Amino acid sequence: MQDVDHPVIRIRSIVADTLDLAPDEIDDDQDFIDFYRADSLNLIEIVAQLEKHYQVELPLDELQQARSVNALRGLLVRLLDGTRIPDSAV
């Protein structure tokens, strides 16, 4: 059984929900905009959900480089203290 609190699973779920896709359709390394045709409003939805869940503010200037599940996870790991978010991907 998958741990729904694992960050990669959580981020993938939020991305899939926002883009109206199934979680298993999301490749963790693919760019949301280039590969899934997400628009800027989709990205804002994703960011807002992550900010709410992890109680952290994601800086706008950093988000330009965080356009995949793994990139977002990396950003969260950097912004949080490392104990609140596991460092190993599924």
Next chain:
Amino acid sequence: MLDHAQVRGLLRQRPPMILLDTVGEFSPTSLVATKAISGSEGCYRDLADGTPLAGFAYPQALLVESFGQACSLLWTLAGLGPPDRIPLLVGVSDLAFHSSPFPGDVLEHQVRLVHSSSTACEFTGRSHVNGDTVLDVGSLLVASLPGPSPT
């Protein structure tokens, strides 16, 4: 707490799309605003003579827009974004429409701030007429974008 002149001074919308009248209560995380629905509004202008009452149900799109303007006022009054920015609607989810409001009804929008950051703000709330819920809004998300300041 805010009369219509003040509401109009704070909203970025302009007639005929100003869909709020007053603000009754405000805190940094919540707001209650009203809008009186009138039969003379533009949405009823083209209805034929003899249209039954059901035809005068207030359009759901305008109901959500009015709720959204209440969120916009909370965004402004609570200082959720700088004055040189405007709140842009990103999305609305978990909407539920209940009984329809009609001309003569006064909508009361109860808006609550759920999340705020420099990127986005999320609101939730509901709208009532005489204590009856006409609209539930699970989530209304806005982003702060550069724009003109209110005059």
